[in-house]
Amino acid sequence: MKVLDASFVKKFIQMCNDGWEQGWHERNGGNLSYRIKNEEIDEVKEQLDLSGEWKEIGTTVLKLAGEYFLVTGSGKFFRNVILDPEDSICIIKIDETGSKYKICWGLVNGGRPTSELPSHLMNHEVKKELTGGKHRVIYHAHTTNVIALTFVLPLKDEVFTRELWEMATECPVVFPDGIGVIGWMVPGGRDIAVATSEMMKKYDVVIWAHHGIFGSGEDFDTTFGLVHTVEKSAEIYVKVMSMAPKKLQTIKPDEFRNLAADFHVALPERFLYEK
Ligand code: 13P
Numbered sequence: 001m002k003v004l005d006a007s008f009v010k011k012f013i014q015m016c017n018d019g020w021e022q023g024w025h026e027r028n029g030g031n032l033s034y035r036i037k038n039e040e041i042d043e044v045k046e047q048l049d050l051s052g053e054w055k056e057i058g059t060t061v062l063k064l065a066g067e068y069f070l071v072t073g074s075g076k077f078f079r080n081v082i083l084d085p086e087d088s089i090c091i092i093k094i095d096e097t098g099s100k101y102k103i104c105w106g107l108v109n110g111g112r113p114t115s116e117l118p119s120h121l122m123n124h125e126v127k128k129e130l131t132g133g134k135h136r137v138i139y140h141a142h143t144t145n146v147i148a149l150t151f152v153l154p155l156k157d158e159v160f161t162r163e164l165w166e167m168a169t170e171c172p173v174v175f176p177d178g179i180g181v182i183g184w185m186v187p188g189g190r191d192i193a194v195a196t197s198e199m200m201k202k203y204d205v206v207i208w209a210h211h212g213i214f215g216s217g218e219d220f221d222t223t224f225g226l227v228h229t230v231e232k233s234a235e236i237y238v239k240v241m242s243m244a245p246k247k248l249q250t251i252k253p254d255e256f257r258n259l260a261a262d263f264h265v266a267l268p269e270r271f272l273y274e275k
């Protein structure tokens with residue numbers, strides 16, 4: 001089968017375009033990666049070129065040795081993924097040491113996988129282990145309202161989780177574990193990858209202050225839906241704060257506890273503090 005005819009590739013391209021249409025991917029902002037299933041790789045095997053050279057990832061992900069990923073290219077525009085996927089995205093294979101990758105398909109006009117590859121792969125490694133292999137998608141987007149909030153709210157997991165839970169009743173059900181927040185760091189390297197993957201041990205959503213968001217999920221729909229829900233909630237927060245400096249009423253801790261019981265989710269008590 002042609003790579004571009006495979007359903008996981010079509011879904012990947014659709015998600016890139018959905019993010020573009022939301023306005024989260026100015027220029028080359030944001031990146032997406034998918035840990036490809038064995039049976040999906042078998043479908044496209046004859047189209048893969050394994051003769052390329054191994055290159056350094058910049059970190060080590062031993063538990064991902066031998067795995068294949070579909071990844072956006074560094075400097076590539078999400079806007080162009082749907083128009084020219086073979087120029088914009090690539091399939092990579094991880095070597096047996098977990099420290100190198102090679103490009104097996106795509107990026108036909110040259111280039112390399114996203115500069116955030118260390119963060120993507122270290123997040124994948126954590127989530128693969130923690131979810132028994134269920135999580136396959138890592139998504140980084142420059143979500144406008146989430147970024148705006150990192151200038152006015154304390155950069156604390158408890159504050160972001162609680163404020164965003166309060167903005168939409170569905171939020172505690174969609175991200176019951178909460179949200180991690182990391183203060184500003186230089187992007188693109190191992191340090192931010194280590195910090196983010198540590199947070200991914202507790203959360204499916206991690207915010208990078210003054211930069212954007214990372215989401216992890218089982219498939220394209222749930223991962224996009226997760227990031228979309230958090231960003232929508234941040235948008236409501238921005239609107240509320242723009243109308244009045246203080247909320248007149250909101251969802252209270254006991255009401256969250258009632259919601260948790262009815263919707264069968266566990267909401268950590270550390271987010272249900274009295275204000
Ligand atoms: P890349 O173009 O290398 O994916 O970088 C975009 C980005 O959002 C960096 O954080």
Ligand code: ZN
Nearest residue numbers: 029030211212
């Ligand atoms: Zn970014």
